[in-house]
Amino acid sequence: MTAHVQPYKKFKMPFNYVQVVIATFGAVITSIFVYFVSEAAGASMYFSGGLFTHLTFGEIVGFIVLPFAVLGFITFLIGRSRPGFCKIAQWIGVAVAVLSIANAILYAADPASGIGLAVIHLVVGASWYLAVNNSNKKYNEEAAASQGELVAT
Template structure:
């Protein structure tokens, strides 16, 4: 009788499914942040080019879902040929999210709104990074 253990392999979802999972998780998390921001008194308006625009839940969901779905497509296509590229694109996504944090902070007349929207950028970037890098190491 042997007492050895069988090799354990990490089985992660395919990249396209990871993208959909990241999109769903980020959308729900950003919707929660939106509600918390509203409850905390953020007026959820931004001023760009002299025009005031209200940020609604639909706006939040659209601006969360669209970029993550659009990022998933090239990631899925490119990472099929080069597995390391998935990790590079995951970190690039987080870098873009961090680089765009100043936009809502600068264009929101109310600091609570700016930081609420900036938090949403960070959530989307971290969820993207996590979804694309989890399970990249194999254990044997």
């Protein structure tokens, strides 16, 4: 006996936006910790190019919270009509975070600053991936099964 899933009503909720808020909070706390550990290890957080010459923890918070809030909401809105977009957005966000590590390392005044900011980029990339996870897929399948749309053959 195998289960055959017939087309079912798609629920307009690819993921819960609260996931974005929780992942943002986690990314901010972890990044601030990495920032202060980097400074304690001797990182100057000075950069020879880019937007800022000295990066403060407040700027790191801003660079995490604003993109997560805005891009997470846009992804949520687009994902409601096209749930497959969430998977694409996950990987685009990770790619941007990982590829931007090169900029942090190239323009850092010292290796400790470059490594610290690289770790922050990795934390943000992983947090973004988890934030935009299409986690309601299982919920949608369970809801369809409870409505009798899952037929055993």
